[in-house]
Amino acid sequence: DAMVIQNPRYQVTQFGKPVTLSCSQTLNHNVMYWYQQKSSQAPKLLFHYYDKDFNNEADTPDNFQSRRPNTSFCFLDIRSPGLGDAAMYLCATSRDRRPAELFFGSGTQLSVL
Amino acid sequence: GESVGLHLPTLSVQEGDNSIINCAYSNSASDYFIWYKQESGKGPQFIIDIRSNMDKRQGQRVTVLLNKTVKHLSLQIAATQPGDSAVYFCAENRRSGGSNYKLTFGKGTLLTVNP
Numbered sequence: 001d002a003m004v005i006q007n008p009r010y011q012v013t014q015f016g017k018p019v020t021l022s023c024s025q026t027l028n029h030n031v032m033y034w035y036q037q038k039s040s041q042a043p044k045l046l047f048h049y050y051d052k053d054f055n056n057e058a059d060t061p062d063n064f065q066s067r068r069p070n071t072s073f074c075f076l077d078i079r080s081p082g083l084g085d086a087a088m089y090l091c092a093t094s095r096d097r098r099p100a101e102l103f104f105g106s107g108t109q110l111s112v113l
Numbered sequence: 114g115e116s117v118g119l120h121l122p123t124l125s126v127q128e129g130d131n132s133i134i135n136c137a138y139s140n141s142a143s144d145y146f147i148w149y150k151q152e153s154g155k156g157p158q159f160i161i162d163i164r165s166n167m168d169k170r171q172g173q174r175v176t177v178l179l180n181k182t183v184k185h186l187s188l189q190i191a192a193t194q195p196g197d198s199a200v201y202f203c204a205e206n207r208r209s210g211g212s213n214y215k216l217t218f219g220k221g222t223l224l225t226v227n228p
Contacts, residue, residue: 004156042202042218043157055213090156098144098214099206104156 003027006091006105013081014113021076021108023091031097032074034066035090037107043090049074050097078110086112125225132190134222136203139184143205144214148177148188151221152199160188160201190224198226 004025013019025032031050035043047056049068063085065077078085088109092102126132138146145164149157163170163177163186170177176189186203200221209215 040221042220045215045217050213092156097212099216101147101159101162102149102157102216104158106154107156 004091004093004103004105006089006108008108009106010109010111012111012113013078015083016080019078019081019110021078021089021091021110023074023076023105024072025074025091025093025103026072027093027103028071029093029095029103030071031094031099032068033092033094033099033102034064034074034076035092037088037090039087046076081110081112083112086110122220123223123225125227126193128193128195128226128228130193132188132193132197132224132226134188134190134201134203134224136186136188136219137184138186138203138205138219140205140207141181141184143207145206146177146179146186147204147206147216148175149202149204149218150197150199151202157202157218193224193226195226195228198224200224 007022033048034046036046037043045057046060047066063079067075088107090107091105094102145162147162148160150160151157161172161175161177163179168179174191178187200223202218202221204216204218206216
């Protein structure tokens with residue numbers, strides 16, 4: 001089945017140690033998103049790619065970076081994780097720039113020790 | 114701050130009853146509104162959307178109502194089942210600059226279905 005796959009499901013890192021989260025999609029969608037979701041809160045958009053065009057949200061910290069080497073893959077890099085970065089990170093895709101139906105992966109739960 | 118919010122953080126209903134989840138929004142420029150369901154340990158799942166020029170849309174067991182006069186959105190679930198237990202988010206889609214659009218989620222409502 002076509003889907004959005006996130007790896008790993010759980011990630012533990014140390015304070016200040018760079019970490020990369022991965023997302024792949026078999027839907028061939030143009031747009032890929034990264035959301036951060038903290039406990040009992042709504043998902044918050046960090047940035048998105050429309051094809052290779054990167055769009056950063058104004059309030060996304062510089063500590064968060066992203067790469068999209070091809071249509072299928074997108075990575076979230078956290079350069080120096082802090083305790084406040086512990087959260088669920090959700091990858092999503094949509095066919096076009098005007099999203100209604102986003103297709104989400106199951107997320108990566110990041111813990112920072 | 115967020116422009117989409119929910120009236121109640123939790124809702125508990127009996128199996129078989131109808132559920133109504135409410136949402137208020139403040140941005141009149143939104144193109145359309147969407148409801149997502151998030152089960153524990155999973156990503157949000159699209160339920161239904163409604164364009165800003167509509168006031169009602171029906172799906173399978175779900176109905177979304179949009180009242181633009183009072184900027185209110187609701188999700189009605191008919192004959193609620195245990196599998197409907199989840200957090201429900203309303204979200205709005207509006208232009209964020211250039212040709213980009215942004216989907217902003219409101220705070221969730223936890224729906225618990227009692228057998």
